[in-house]
Amino acid sequence: MGYILKTSHLTKTFGGQEVVQDVSMKIARGEIYGFLGPNGAGKTTVMKMITNLVKPTAGEIEIFGEKLTDKSYSVLKRMGSIIEYPVFYDRLTARENLDLHCEYMGFYDKKAIKDALELVNLQNIEKKAVKDFSLGMKQRLGIARAIITKPEFLILDEPINGLDPVGIKELRDIFKMLSQQFGITLLISSHILGEMEQIADTIGVIRAGRLLEEVAMSTIREKNTEYIELTTNDYKKAAFVLENKLNIRNYKVIDDKCLRIYSDGSDGVSQRDLTKALVQENVDIESLNLKRLSLEDHFLSLIEGGEGVA
Amino acid sequence: MLKLMRLEMKKYKLGGLLKGVIICNLAIMAMLSMIYFTDKSDSAETFASYHSLFETIGAFVRITFIIFASTIITRIIIDEYKNKTINLMFVYPISRKRIMAAKLTIVFLFTLITVLLSNVLLDGIVMLADRVYGFVPETLTTDMLTAQAFSVLLSSVAAAGISLIPLYFGMRKHSVPFTIVSAVLIASLISQTTNGFNLSQIIAIPVALCLIGILIAYITIRNVDTKDVA
Numbered sequence: 001m002g003y004i005l006k007t008s009h010l011t012k013t014f015g016g017q018e019v020v021q022d023v024s025m026k027i028a029r030g031e032i033y034g035f036l037g038p039n040g041a042g043k044t045t046v047m048k049m050i051t052n053l054v055k056p057t058a059g060e061i062e063i064f065g066e067k068l069t070d071k072s073y074s075v076l077k078r079m080g081s082i083i084e085y086p087v088f089y090d091r092l093t094a095r096e097n098l099d100l101h102c103e104y105m106g107f108y109d110k111k112a113i114k115d116a117l118e119l120v121n122l123q124n125i126e127k128k129a130v131k132d133f134s135l136g137m138k139q140r141l142g143i144a145r146a147i148i149t150k151p152e153f154l155i156l157d158e159p160i161n162g163l164d165p166v167g168i169k170e171l172r173d174i175f176k177m178l179s180q181q182f183g184i185t186l187l188i189s190s191h192i193l194g195e196m197e198q199i200a201d202t203i204g205v206i207r208a209g210r211l212l213e214e215v216a217m218s219t220i221r222e223k224n225t226e227y228i229e230l231t232t233n234d235y236k237k238a239a240f241v242l243e244n245k246l247n248i249r250n251y252k253v254i255d256d257k258c259l260r261i262y263s264d265g266s267d268g269v270s271q272r273d274l275t276k277a278l279v280q281e282n283v284d285i286e287s288l289n290l291k292r293l294s295l296e297d298h299f300l301s302l303i304e305g306g307e308g309v310a
Numbered sequence: 311m312l313k314l315m316r317l318e319m320k321k322y323k324l325g326g327l328l329k330g331v332i333i334c335n336l337a338i339m340a341m342l343s344m345i346y347f348t349d350k351s352d353s354a355e356t357f358a359s360y361h362s363l364f365e366t367i368g369a370f371v372r373i374t375f376i377i378f379a380s381t382i383i384t385r386i387i388i389d390e391y392k393n394k395t396i397n398l399m400f401v402y403p404i405s406r407k408r409i410m411a412a413k414l415t416i417v418f419l420f421t422l423i424t425v426l427l428s429n430v431l432l433d434g435i436v437m438l439a440d441r442v443y444g445f446v447p448e449t450l451t452t453d454m455l456t457a458q459a460f461s462v463l464l465s466s467v468a469a470a471g472i473s474l475i476p477l478y479f480g481m482r483k484h485s486v487p488f489t490i491v492s493a494v495l496i497a498s499l500i501s502q503t504t505n506g507f508n509l510s511q512i513i514a515i516p517v518a519l520c521l522i523g524i525l526i527a528y529i530t531i532r533n534v535d536t537k538d539v540a
Contacts, residue, residue, distance in 0.1 A: 051401050053539040070535045077403035087394045089321055103317055104402040 010059035034200030035189035042209040080151035086142025090131035116144040135162030231286040314412035369501040379473035380493030422470035471520025
């Protein structure tokens, strides 16, 4: 499996400030790459560099196996994108905007326009001026525009912004369909973790311009994902019991009332044993739950860890 | 290139500008008639010779369409940057240079054609009117007409180049007011008449300004490939 995009040591400085630092990411052909990071982490800047809108201060981008330069125009034909937010020629109608897009892309299959609109569930709006669209509708129209030409590589910056839950669900299905049926590689950025978790094959986490981690979702799922959350009013005593009676060291004190006990497969403690030991030692148990570590926790731990260093 | 220009025209519905051009011509005509028919003291000077009459018409037309062109610059260039639609344009598999060149060619040709045609039209109308009213105490010779034709041609080309100068000011901060104000200043500077003298009479000045305009366009096109799009 080849890589559709490789960046090496990508850096961008704006007015002396490093907005993106040393980002080396790899996107495999056909996968959905979730680009995750808080607001202002540099996601959009990276995406702008990939689409050649912004030129890197240092580092290289290789796309479809070609090095991206100032004059790389032909690769743009194989890409579709929404950067920052979907922009349109507001005074024109949806149809006129899409027609223009096709003309500029050198794409002349007019039926594709209709198909794309149907796909994103936008109907009977062709004659309406885009300035009268809601953000959610613009978002859908932007996605329709990006997929008309069936590009090999689709770059979508925060595509679910401004959509209602039903719309988000619809889009999720569309993304999966594009990936599975058309073999399109997708780079999707978001700050909403739960969403990424559901669709991405690989997650790249960026914070303060640095790529903290790039990991396959399957790896995250395998890793140490279950834990028991214990709520008690005496965490010190509970911790003592864990360490001395049950011989558990892989736990974490979340706050005064909450402890997390991680189990790594076979040697994990069962809830029953845990309850028994705690009750014997007279520790009050308010609640005891088996939980799965979600991407959110993983992500938060990464970011907190980052802050500890900074 | 022609296709890009056609798409730009379609995108901004530039066909609709024709109405504006016609209105401008009507307004200039109205101004001229006001001078012609009402203010006899001033018109004495303006209508003393065909030469000064044509000068006056030329100045009106030049000012009007240089400013008009600056509104087109704001519409098809500055606003694209402001509304970020330029991001869209620059992710198309088309050289940025060609996109920019297409836009600037539209501005150049627009000024060239409107200044040329408006001069021809208004000069023609005034000549016809003068046959009836006979204000100008001169007979029109073929020599005068040839000289005027040449001068109209030259000043149209000059105006077209000059109309690109506001681009420089507008692009600095992608500011619409900057673009238009600079156009107004440049247009009035070169067309202001003091004691029967104005800057565009020294042929070197409009020619030099025209070249500056073209140079600005050239630099803008040359830089567009390497510049970040915010």
